[in-house]
Amino acid sequence: MTVGEYIRNRNKQVIFCRPEDSIQTAANLLSSNKIGAMPVKDANADLVGMLSERDIVRAFAEHSSALANKQVADFMTRQVISCKTDDSIPSAMETMTNRRIRHLPVYDGDSFAGVISIGDTLAVRLNDLKVERDVLKDLSIASRY
Numbered sequence: 001m002t003v004g005e006y007i008r009n010r011n012k013q014v015i016f017c018r019p020e021d022s023i024q025t026a027a028n029l030l031s032s033n034k035i036g037a038m039p040v041k042d043a044n045a046d047l048v049g050m051l052s053e054r055d056i057v058r059a060f061a062e063h064s065s066a067l068a069n070k071q072v073a074d075f076m077t078r079q080v081i082s083c084k085t086d087d088s089i090p091s092a093m094e095t096m097t098n099r100r101i102r103h104l105p106v107y108d109g110d111s112f113a114g115v116i117s118i119g120d121t122l123a124v125r126l127n128d129l130k131v132e133r134d135v136l137k138d139l140s141i142a143s144r145y
Contacts, residue, residue, distance in 0.1 A: 004085025
């Protein structure tokens, strides 16, 4: 399965924030939508960064009481690592594992297509392993006759 196939089948709305949003607003969006990260888009709808729970925790550790006056742009990851819709799920999983990140923006050419998480890739791989297990079990039973 490709990343693009997964995103199309999932049919899940992507939650965004803006660079000028407060950290409090971003934290509320992450919490209320039960997500761990979100893309940051500018006024032209261009992806300019990613903001994760980790970014907010680091911001709190560094700025604690002054955090209320900070914006997403102050803490978002600007060097965004991404993947393409035609990448395989194992390839996306490998990228996230090697780069120690949990969310990848996905592009279809130059167009933003969505976000895939390490949890998404694990769910796909787990399903693949269950199917493989069932096929091997059926083959084992069939070979007895």
